[in-house]
Amino acid sequence: MRFHWCLALFPIVSASAFQLPFKAPFFNSSGQQSRPLARPRVAIIGAGAGGTSAAFWISKAQERFGIDVEVDLYEREPYVGGRSTVVYPYDNTSLPAVELGASIFVKANKNLWRAVDEFNLTRRDFRDETGLGVWDGEKLLFTTTGGWWGWWDSAKVLFRYGFQSPRRTQAFVDSMISKYLTLYSVDTPKWDNLTHLASSLDWTHLVSQTTSEYLKAEGVSDKFIAELVEASTRVNYGQNVDEIHALEGACSMAPTGASAVVGGNFQLFEQFLKRSRANVYLNTSVKSATVASGQWVLDTDRGTETYSAVILAAPWHSTNIQLPAELSSQIPPQPYIHLHVTLFTTTLPSVPAQSFNLPASTKVPPMLLTTFEGARNGGKEPEFNSMSYHGLISEGEWVVKIFSKEPIPQKWLLKMFDGKIGWVHRKEWDAYPVLPPTDSFPNLKLAPGFYYVNSFEPFISTMETETLSSRNVVDMLLKDIFDSGICGLAAPSNDTAKDDYVFGWDC
């Protein structure tokens, strides 16, 4: 899951165009006093992890302090969840739902972990799903009967890569996680820009170099980096180790407690909304945001509405929302990885070895990850980033998921699976940001009363971190409007030392 200190200084020349809508007298751009709204109104744009959790965090403050605020959430799609959504094989809802977008969160993701428990949802644990291989486009470099979820200390890993590389990589990931967990403590840093957050977590050096640069300097072998680490960055972010920054590289390798919600992760986001007091408008695009008389005016498919504050919870470049130049100029161009997801069912329990030109006795593992190393050395690039079996949908029929940079031709699928293909579903996503090393990130407060949740994505891009970003943004908004915060201004309770204390939930 990345930031611009100089951009935090909103240009003085344009500051007069954005008057503080709260606490301060209300002035319009001509300096005349304007009438405040009878009651503060907040608009949230986007019903993914970021927007739904923002509505939830505001409702927590409403519960705690009885603040009087009206919240409207706009979503252009007909469903809640954004990049977290499911489909059903053969469109048959009596078959198990299959994740089309975000699939997994981990134990360190304390907001989602906690939400599953509070909302009486059921976690599915991936620990038992075993059998993994690394494919370079021509050769199966490594296979294990263990899973992705605990490969570090398996005998096969130690045999192929030695002791030091897995141990050093594990130490790197553990150190990243232990700092990450401070984001849930009562002393969590609150950030007004991500460069500051990187610095307060001592991660500046991680976001400013590639995963391979960082690990090489730590003494991790080239082979380990090119095979197992790259397999992780490619399956999680569709990027190679010499492209993606080391913080996101570390996140790719932190699968401890990998879980999903039975029936679909989107239910977490539905529940966030259900438990909020927000008015939810699906099938409703926001087209523009402007400032008039010190308020934010949104032009939406439902007409024009006026708000005290706006939370933008979608990657701005994908929204088609017109923003004043003073705001849009603070969001640098952000390319996203365009990912092809191919879901299909097959009656073959595994990919036949001959499909990969492997000896017939080879058992192709159910989860195939890939490395670019073959292509780097003049070989053939794998046709996919990952190919994984996702269980049975009925007796003798399995569902398989492929992530790839290019569309997977039907002909190729039929050839690989010996013609035994049933249902096929394809989806293209702008899945996650391209994540090169950087020293600057978009601002999260683009103007007084306008907050940008997805500023977090070039830092870390996951469902969970969007809920962390929304918590930080809501905290800032509550301070701006009510001179309060998500947990109020009272001294923390005695419970803050509890192991399972989660800031935002337990205050």
Ligand SMILES: Cc1cc2nc3c(=O)[nH]c(=O)nc-3n(C[C@H](O)[C@H](O)[C@H](O)COP(=O)(O)OP(=O)(O)OC[C@H]3O[C@@H](n4cnc5c(N)ncnc54)[C@H](O)[C@@H]3O)c2cc1C
């Ligand atoms: C294939 C895939 C696999 C992934 N795997 C994982 C994973 O295993 N684990 C993980 O944690 N993350 C994963 N991710 C990343 C994860 O999905 C995202 O980081 C996270 O869901 C982003 O949430 P968000 O709310 O910020 O944005 P989104 O989920 O994109 O939500 C933004 C919402 O805003 C709406 N919107 C946009 N413009 C407008 C407008 N003008 N008006 C109204 N509404 C608008 C969109 O329709 C969308 O619903 C994956 C993503 C993909 C695509």
